[in-house]
Amino acid sequence: MTNPPRRRRARRATTLIAFIVVIAALGVAGLRLWPGSPLAAKAAARWESQPGLTGATGDPDADGDGSTPTTPPAAKPKPALKPLPVAATDVQIDHTGWYSWALLDTRTGKMSGPADRSDLSTTASLIKSWIGADYLRRSAEQGKEPSAARMAQVETMIRDSNNEAAQSLYEADGGAPAIKRLISMCKLKDSKVAADGGWSRTLLSPADITRLGACIANGTAAGPKWTNYLLDQMRAVRGTGDFGMRKAFPAAEQKKIAIKNGWVDRQAEQEYHVSCMAIGDGWVIGVMAKYEINKGYEYGANICEQVGEQLRAAASS
Numbered sequence: 045m046t047n048p049p050r051r052r053r054a055r056r057a058t059t060l061i062a063f064i065v066v067i068a069a070l071g072v073a074g075l076r077l078w079p080g081s082p083l084a085a086k087a088a089a090r091w092e093s094q095p096g097l098t099g100a101t102g103d104p105d106a107d108g109d110g111s112t113p114t115t116p117p118a119a120k121p122k123p124a125l126k127p128l129p130v131a132a133t134d135v136q137i138d139h140t141g142w143y144s145w146a147l148l149d150t151r152t153g154k155m156s157g158p159a160d161r162s163d164l165s166t167t168a169s170l171i172k173s174w175i176g177a178d179y180l181r182r183s184a185e186q187g188k189e190p191s192a193a194r195m196a197q198v199e200t201m202i203r204d205s206n207n208e209a210a211q212s213l214y215e216a217d218g219g220a221p222a223i224k225r226l227i228s229m230c231k232l233k234d235s236k237v238a239a240d241g242g243w244s245r246t247l248l249s250p251a252d253i254t255r256l257g258a259c260i261a262n263g264t265a266a267g268p269k270w271t272n273y274l275l276d277q278m279r280a281v282r283g284t285g286d287f288g289m290r291k292a293f294p295a296a297e298q299k300k301i302a303i304k305n306g307w308v309d310r311q312a313e314q315e316y317h318v319s320c321m322a323i324g325d326g327w328v329i330g331v332m333a334k335y336e337i338n339k340g341y342e343y344g345a346n347i348c349e350q351v352g353e354q355l356r357a358a359a360s361s
């Protein structure tokens with residue numbers, strides 16, 4: 045009769061032990077959640093942030109270290125470029141022969157113009173702008189100061205389009221290799237050295253005329269010492285060579301636009317070739333034309349001016 049009481053005592057002991065274990069477990073869990081408990085940090089470290097939240101506490105307004113983030117300053121918007129006085133448009137000119145044009149925004153590098161703006165024609169005197177730039181830049185690179193006679197040649201070559209001065213400077217500058225330097229330094233894409241090596245038959249496209257103009261304007265062509273001088277000479281073009289796109293501008297504005305034009309009657313082809321370059325503040329325009337030789341240079345000069353008029357009108361519309 046002693047076994048049942050023993051079994052009852054054993055069961056009560058087991059029940060008591062189980063109760064103590066449960067109470068102990070609940071106590072530990074409470075300590076982990078109790079603020080300030082040494083176990084609390086260990087528990088919190090195992091919590092995971094909800095999707096889309098950044099803080100370890102799940103607070104979307106808190107950084108990972110629990111601090112409140114500061115809003116980063118908004119990026120300053122770039123100032124808007126002021127409109128240019130010329131803009132691309134569908135230029136329409138009643139003409140015979142061929143002409144094409146290109147407009148380059150030298151601030152952004154954006155070029156506009158018809159599909160044939162990469163077609164080639166001979167530059168005639170327009171290339172004198174590069175002859176002067178290359179001669180002056182190389183003189184500075186070699187530590188040489190051009191003589192007064194050479195400077196007089198540069199001036200009359202640019203302002204008056206003097207061919208004898210151009211030939212003398214071209215030979216002093218090394219001849220055809222100077223045109224190769226032009227293509228390389230100014231990153232021309234279409235142009236070619238003349239088959240006979242002569243400066244007048246250098247082949248450029250309207251698009252490459254604008255690249256040449258940008259190369260002069262940004263100082264690459266003539267270098268830091270001579271760029272402003274060269275641009276001043278190009279603004280001072282006078283006489284027969286003073287035609288083209290800048291004639292589409294008011295007289296006061298014309299004085300600020302640097303130009304160099306070319307015109308020649310090609311007897312072998314029985315064509316007249318005219319080329320025009322105008323460099324303004326933030327823009328360059330290049331125009332080339334080929335047409336019947338009997339029409340003279342005025343015909344091509346008028347085409348260049350009409351291009352300038354229509355690009356100006358497009359900017360103001």
